[in-house]
Amino acid sequence: MKPSYIQITPNLGELLWNLPPSDELLALQLAYMDFLQSDWADELMSLRMGFTRISLQWKSPTSQEKFNRIVPNHQVSPKPLSKKVWEIPVCYSPELGEDLNELAKEKQILVEELIALHATPTYRIHFFGFLPGFFYLNGLHPLLHAPRKPIPRLSVPSGTVAIGGSQTGIYPRESPGGWHLIGQSPIVLFDPLRSPPVWAKYGDQVKFIPIDLAKFQSWSHDIPTFYLS
Amino acid sequence: MNLSLGKARIVFTAPGTSIQDAGRHHVASIGIPTAGVMDQKSYAWANHVLQNEENAAVLEISQPGLTLVFDHPTELSFAGAKVQIFLNGEAYNSGNTLLIRAGDEVKLGKFYSGRWLYLGIKSGFVTEKFYDSRSDFPFISRKFFRETGDILPYLPIDYSPQRNASPKWNTSWFEDEEVVAYRGPDWSLLSGELQQQLLKGSFRISTHSNRMGIQLEDLLPNTLPELPTNPVFPGTVQLSSGGKLMVLMRDAGLTGGYPRILQLSEDSISKIAQKRPGEVVRFHLE
Numbered sequence A: 001m002k003p004s005y006i007q008i009t010p011n012l013g014e015l016l017w018n019l020p021p022s023d024e025l026l027a028l029q030l031a032y033m034d035f036l037q038s039d040w041a042d043e044l045m046s047l048r049m050g051f052t053r054i055s056l057q058w059k060s061p062t063s064q065e066k067f068n069r070i071v072p073n074h075q076v077s078p079k080p081l082s083k084k085v086w087e088i089p090v091c092y093s094p095e096l097g098e099d100l101n102e103l104a105k106e107k108q109i110l111v112e113e114l115i116a117l118h119a120t121p122t123y124r125i126h127f128f129g130f131l132p133g134f135f136y137l138n139g140l141h142p143l144l145h146a147p148r149k150p151i152p153r154l155s156v157p158s159g160t161v162a163i164g165g166s167q168t169g170i171y172p173r174e175s176p177g178g179w180h181l182i183g184q185s186p187i188v189l190f191d192p193l194r195s196p197p198v199w200a201k202y203g204d205q206v207k208f209i210p211i212d213l214a215k216f217q218s219w220s221h222d223i224p225t226f227y228l229s
Numbered sequence B: 001m002n003l004s005l006g007k008a009r010i011v012f013t014a015p016g017t018s019i020q021d022a023g024r025h026h027v028a029s030i031g032i033p034t035a036g037v038m039d040q041k042s043y044a045w046a047n048h049v050l051q052n053e054e055n056a057a058v059l060e061i062s063q064p065g066l067t068l069v070f071d072h073p074t075e076l077s078f079a080g081a082k083v084q085i086f087l088n089g090e091a092y093n094s095g096n097t098l099l100i101r102a103g104d105e106v107k108l109g110k111f112y113s114g115r116w117l118y119l120g121i122k123s124g125f126v127t128e129k130f131y132d133s134r135s136d137f138p139f140i141s142r143k144f145f146r147e148t149g150d151i152l153p154y155l156p157i158d159y160s161p162q163r164n165a166s167p168k169w170n171t172s173w174f175e176d177e178e179v180v181a182y183r184g185p186d187w188s189l190l191s192g193e194l195q196q197q198l199l200k201g202s203f204r205i206s207t208h209s210n211r212m213g214i215q216l217e218d219l220l221p222n223t224l225p226e227l228p229t230n231p232v233f234p235g236t237v238q239l240s241s242g243g244k245l246m247v248l249m250r251d252a253g254l255t256g257g258y259p260r261i262l263q264l265s266e267d268s269i270s271k272i273a274q275k276r277p278g279e280v281v282r283f284h285l286e
Helices: A023-039 A061-073 A100-107 A111-119 A213-218 B040-048 B192-200 B266-273
Strands: A004-009 A012-016 A044-049 A053-058 A084-090 A123-128 A135-138 A153-156 A160-164 A167-170 A175-177 A180-184 A205-210 A225-228 B006-012 B018-020 B058-061 B067-070 B074-087 B097-100 B105-121 B151-154 B178-183 B203-209 B213-216 B236-239 B245-248 B260-264 B280-285
Touching: A004 A061, A004 B178, A012 A061, A023 A044, A023 A053, A023 A123, A044 A123, A053 A061, A100 A111, A100 A180, A111 A180, A111 A205, A135 A167, B040 B058, B040 B074, B040 B105, B040 B266, B178 B266, B192 B280, B260 B266
Parallel strands: A084 A205, B178 B280
Antiparallel strands: A004 A012, A012 A053, A044 A053, A084 A225, A123 A135, A123 A205, A153 A175, A160 A167, A160 A180, B006 B067, B006 B151, B018 B058, B058 B105, B067 B105, B074 B097, B074 B105, B178 B260, B203 B213, B203 B280, B213 B245, B236 B245, B236 B260
């Protein structure tokens, strides 16, 4: 499970694991992130994570050369993953998720079944990307995988819960988007005036809790509650 | 020492004007894009000629017509796109720095070449900082871009700098077609034939180009798979399943699922930033 390192440009490189996204891989990535933040922070311009990679932007090419030499011998032990499970209320309805009915029809299942398939698993937060506060989740039921729309919508409302490829997520703000919209959450995912502006961390888990339209409209908490698994 | 701030009032601007600096580099972990100037090379020059700090904030402008009125003395610099400049209604052709007295009006005319003009100011604009940067970015800074009527604060100068020769306003570096690129992390997924097409072809800049990314018009048909979402950077060239090449720029999201086939050199990011729709680029592998 040791990563390899590729140099892309004199200042940019990537740790890569040739494995599918999983909790086990995430635990290794997070251990590597801790190591990089404690031992290499001064030499790094920025550090970014994806499902199977960690990208490192170096302040100087010499730092990258130095790092490249230590990688093959460096051992990390997986970091135990968070036990936090955030409960995120979602109103699944065609008014708030325009593609809900059509996606169920394509999958030849009832809308209720689609909702149950989406709201049953606990999903793992792997990293933030795309937009400020957008988290990438792993754990979507294979039956719900759906290729991205060929033509993205110009505008998807803030809080929309959607499915794209093998992933599901919540748009933290109004944005263009090519995913299938199935509902909306009243939760605020990113508040620039709060410190930190996001409530979740890499490795936390998420569970979607179906709520009806009345509850959605009267929802008054910006931050979801959590329990420990 | 004069502690009151100078104010530059935007009497008119077309869309696309923003305050930018070197951007945000330490908040990627919560999904905040870097932002910052599109063309770092011209930005560095605009600050250098005024002896500003490296990360001083400048105004980034992409369309003619911008009109500013200054209420305190200062000094300005211009870099990037070659643009016609008027000082109090008269054409100004004396180089890329300009001394301003209280009440002076600066107006931009025609863009002769290039896409982004950098208007630097002595000591930098002192607009509000968000996460250690003044770069305008939707939902992070209070302003997403700058509009007619806005006020831009700056530190006034209380001396008259003497400058005999104004440095040359050089645009030739972005005029040829070659952009230097490194093999991206997913380069090896391309067949030898596709690699050749990419390196031998010329690609037109499409009108779908903005601070997030520059789409290229000419397609590169392929059968590459979608990949697990992984990090991308300004200068990453992605290839979509429909064959579209997309050069990610400063406001792009931090991660993407399309194959990342090339990564432009820093200078070439600045260069492609200055290309206008319809102009052509060729990739040269480093």
